[in-house]
Amino acid sequence: MKQVFQYSKLQLYFLFTLRVFIGWYFLYEGLAKVFTPNWTAYGYLIDSKGIFAPFFVQLAENPTMISVVNFINIWGLTLVGLSLISGLFNKAGYIGAILFLLMFYLSHPPLLYAKYILPTEGSYLWIDKNLIMLVAIVVLMLFPTSRIIGFDSLLVRKKKS
Amino acid sequence: MSEEKNDIQNENVNKPEKKVSQGRRDALKAMVAVPVLGAMAYGVYQKKKTELNNRNAAEMFRFKSDMAAYTPTNSDAPVLRLGIIGFGIRGKLLMQALGFATPAYVEDLKEQERKDSENTRYRDFLAQEDLRIEITAVCDIFDVYGEDAVKAGSNIYREGKNGRYGREPKRYLHYKELLAAPDVDAVVIAAPDHWHGTMAMDAIKAGKHVYVEKPMTWTVPETYALRTVVKENPHLVFQLGHQNRQIEAYERARQIIEKGLLGKITLIETGTNRNDPNGAWVYPIHEKASRDTIDWKQFEGDPERIKEYMDYMTSAGVTKYVGPESRDKFSLERFFRWRCWWDYSTGLSGDLLTHEYDAMNQILNLGIPSSASSSGGVYFFKDGRTVPDVLQTVFEYRDKDLTMFYSATLANQFKRTRKIMGHDATMEVGNTLTVTVDPRSEQYHKKIEDGIIKPGEPFYTYVPGQSVDAVSSATERYFLERGLLYSFIDGKRYNTTFLHLKEWIDCIRNGKQPSCGIDQGFEEAISAHMGTRAYLEGRTMYWDKDKELITRE
Numbered sequence: 001m002k003q004v005f006q007y008s009k010l011q012l013y014f015l016f017t018l019r020v021f022i023g024w025y026f027l028y029e030g031l032a033k034v035f036t037p038n039w040t041a042y043g044y045l046i047d048s049k050g051i052f053a054p055f056f057v058q059l060a061e062n063p064t065m066i067s068v069v070n071f072i073n074i075w076g077l078t079l080v081g082l083s084l085i086s087g088l089f090n091k092a093g094y095i096g097a098i099l100f101l102l103m104f105y106l107s108h109p110p111l112l113y114a115k116y117i118l119p120t121e122g123s124y125l126w127i128d129k130n131l132i133m134l135v136a137i138v139v140l141m142l143f144p145t146s147r148i149i150g151f152d153s154l155l156v157r158k159k160k161s
Numbered sequence: 162m163s164e165e166k167n168d169i170q171n172e173n174v175n176k177p178e179k180k181v182s183q184g185r186r187d188a189l190k191a192m193v194a195v196p197v198l199g200a201m202a203y204g205v206y207q208k209k210k211t212e213l214n215n216r217n218a219a220e221m222f223r224f225k226s227d228m229a230a231y232t233p234t235n236s237d238a239p240v241l242r243l244g245i246i247g248f249g250i251r252g253k254l255l256m257q258a259l260g261f262a263t264p265a266y267v268e269d270l271k272e273q274e275r276k277d278s279e280n281t282r283y284r285d286f287l288a289q290e291d292l293r294i295e296i297t298a299v300c301d302i303f304d305v306y307g308e309d310a311v312k313a314g315s316n317i318y319r320e321g322k323n324g325r326y327g328r329e330p331k332r333y334l335h336y337k338e339l340l341a342a343p344d345v346d347a348v349v350i351a352a353p354d355h356w357h358g359t360m361a362m363d364a365i366k367a368g369k370h371v372y373v374e375k376p377m378t379w380t381v382p383e384t385y386a387l388r389t390v391v392k393e394n395p396h397l398v399f400q401l402g403h404q405n406r407q408i409e410a411y412e413r414a415r416q417i418i419e420k421g422l423l424g425k426i427t428l429i430e431t432g433t434n435r436n437d438p439n440g441a442w443v444y445p446i447h448e449k450a451s452r453d454t455i456d457w458k459q460f461e462g463d464p465e466r467i468k469e470y471m472d473y474m475t476s477a478g479v480t481k482y483v484g485p486e487s488r489d490k491f492s493l494e495r496f497f498r499w500r501c502w503w504d505y506s507t508g509l510s511g512d513l514l515t516h517e518y519d520a521m522n523q524i525l526n527l528g529i530p531s532s533a534s535s536s537g538g539v540y541f542f543k544d545g546r547t548v549p550d551v552l553q554t555v556f557e558y559r560d561k562d563l564t565m566f567y568s569a570t571l572a573n574q575f576k577r578t579r580k581i582m583g584h585d586a587t588m589e590v591g592n593t594l595t596v597t598v599d600p601r602s603e604q605y606h607k608k609i610e611d612g613i614i615k616p617g618e619p620f621y622t623y624v625p626g627q628s629v630d631a632v633s634s635a636t637e638r639y640f641l642e643r644g645l646l647y648s649f650i651d652g653k654r655y656n657t658t659f660l661h662l663k664e665w666i667d668c669i670r671n672g673k674q675p676s677c678g679i680d681q682g683f684e685e686a687i688s689a690h691m692g693t694r695a696y697l698e699g700r701t702m703y704w705d706k707d708k709e710l711i712t713r714e
Binding site: 016020027028054085150153154 | 188190191193194197198201204205209278279
């Protein structure tokens with residue numbers, strides 16, 4: 001899909017703001033875990049519901065898998081956040097973000113009768129904030145900004161020259 | 162990437178003559194991230210600073226060690242041959258904790274898993290460690306239970322119906338025959354209360370190691386006698402069945418108190434709340450139970466014990482609590498619901514106060530109280546029982562300047578936590594610990610003033626199984642309240658009854674002393690008896706420390 005993006009200033013700034021805000025959210029989620037000694041996804045995973053719950057519970061109960069999951073969460077979230085904010089390797093960042101959100105959504109789907117131990121701050125039915133953010137990221141992918149505002153622009157320039 | 166090179170451009174692309182400044186502008190735009198990241202760094206720094214303050218406050222609640230690490234049983238350890246006396250409600254649970262269950266029970270576990278894939282009880286049971294034991298002998302005076310015990314004992318592969326089974330243990334009709342069997346090294350006693358002391362003594366005399374369910378004794382005289390017998394045979398390992406000794410949180414509670422973090426403790430509040438017939442000992446009566454399938458004569462009790470019991474009841478003028486039915490009259494109610502009558506039972510004191518008392522004795526080394534007072538009555542279950550369904554017992558520890566209060570009802574299950582109340586803080590003790598600092602604390606006065614500690618709010622929470630010791634998060638508290646951590650603790654790794662039995666078996670193999678031995682048992686039994694006598698006689702009972710006697714003044 002070859003396409004030249006011509007954004008108005010307002011469009012560009014708000015796409016950029018959306019990207020940075022989502023990036024901020026990811027980065028802090030990651031850093032908070034970096035700075036929590038012995039942080040683990042155990043509790044979250046064990047509280048999974050829906051058809052994929054057995055898979056997530058298995059992850060939690062396997063000592064090797066849970067340490068891998070913890071590592072991916074802690075550093076993955078941080079890297080995704082950095083990518084979105086800085087606009088560096090944005091495409092990879094978006095894909096990472098989508099994968100994370102997909103996992104969050106599948107492990108905690110807001111089903112009709114699912115009752116979670118961890119409280120949610122709102123009321124959801126089928127659609128939750130994870131899913132909305134996931135779609136927002138897909139939109140951001142379709143309307144990229146990192147080569148206009150972001151380090152990716154420098155990469156492009158370098159390659160050009 | 163190359164084909165995308167020209168995909169994304171903005172309006173500036175149309176102005177190639179400003180190439181150099183364009184590059185600069187792009188670089189500038191790329192740098193927009195820098196202030197954002199700066200803001201994030203500042204925010205994280207500030208948050209960390211606040212947390213660090215809190216952590217410093219929590220620093221005093223840090224501890225180096227917890228309980229000894231779990232040591233698995235050696236795969237070449239010699240096989241220990243066990244006899245089981247009593248295969249009723251508790252006996253079944255004990256055998257399951259040892260790894261032996263009836264095929265019917267295993268089928269039931271499988272069914273539970275089929276219905277709910279998240280139910281891990283079957284998997285946990287299969288995964289439970291092999292303790293290198295063999296059940297060689299079983300005894301129950303009700304035929305159905307006795308035969309079930311045989312099936313459970315032979316179910317060495319933990320199979321359901323139509324599975325492979327091992328050699329069947331021999332079923333004895335009288336416990337004394339079981340004790341005489343040469344292929345029994347140790348016995349687990351889960352008979353009714355009025356048999357505990359007698360069977361334990363006879364077992365020790367027969368050279369067997371003993372694990373006996375709580376309460377340790379039914380009468381006061383047998384308490385001394387059992388202690389003497391056990392002390393005379395130090396090579397035999399005696400363990401009283403208070404599995405709370407294995408709860409990790411209690412060990413931590415002990416350390417917290419030892420460090421003086423609660424300040425001077427003056428009051429301990431414990432209790433029991435239950436609200437269902439089962440909890441009030443109205444157990445179901447088995448359909449196959451009859452004169453033909455139950456050895457009533459053996460159920461009645463040991464003549465010497467009965468004499469001790471009757472002597473006391475008569476001399477204390479409390480014969481109204483004896484009976485009401487004659488002891489030799491066959492009764493299915495009395496057989497299955499024996500806890501409801503003093504003739505066999507120790508009531509709330511022996512059944513449930515002992516749990517609370519032993520937990521506190523484990524944490525605080527309370528010893529025997531200097532006095533005990535009790536009150537209560539049969540207020541709800543007016544089914545002919547003689548033991549009360551509401552009971553308050555107050556133990557005074559004059560030399561320690563503290564009171565332990567026990568309060569129970571079998572007709573309400575409101576959740577009351579055990580509280581250890583100190584001048585500086587209160588600790589709530591369960592499977593988890595919560596410490597709440599007192600607003601008037603002197604020890605924490607400065608920290609309260611600085612706003613580091615918020616008095617009245619839980620300041621420290623200890624959750625076993627988690628290595629983080631910090632101010633509790635809402636998440637952690639949530640898990641606690643909903644019991645999720647409890648099931649995790651109570652799951653495979655933290656089945657306390659399994660650990661308690663294992664400790665006993667390990668001690669037999671290594672010649673060590675278990676955590677709830679005869680001294681702890683003696684303290685438990687005497688404390689419970691003081692509470693019971695105070696209730697029966699309606700007056701305060703005292704402990705003469707020097708003469709080791711329960712007195713009335």
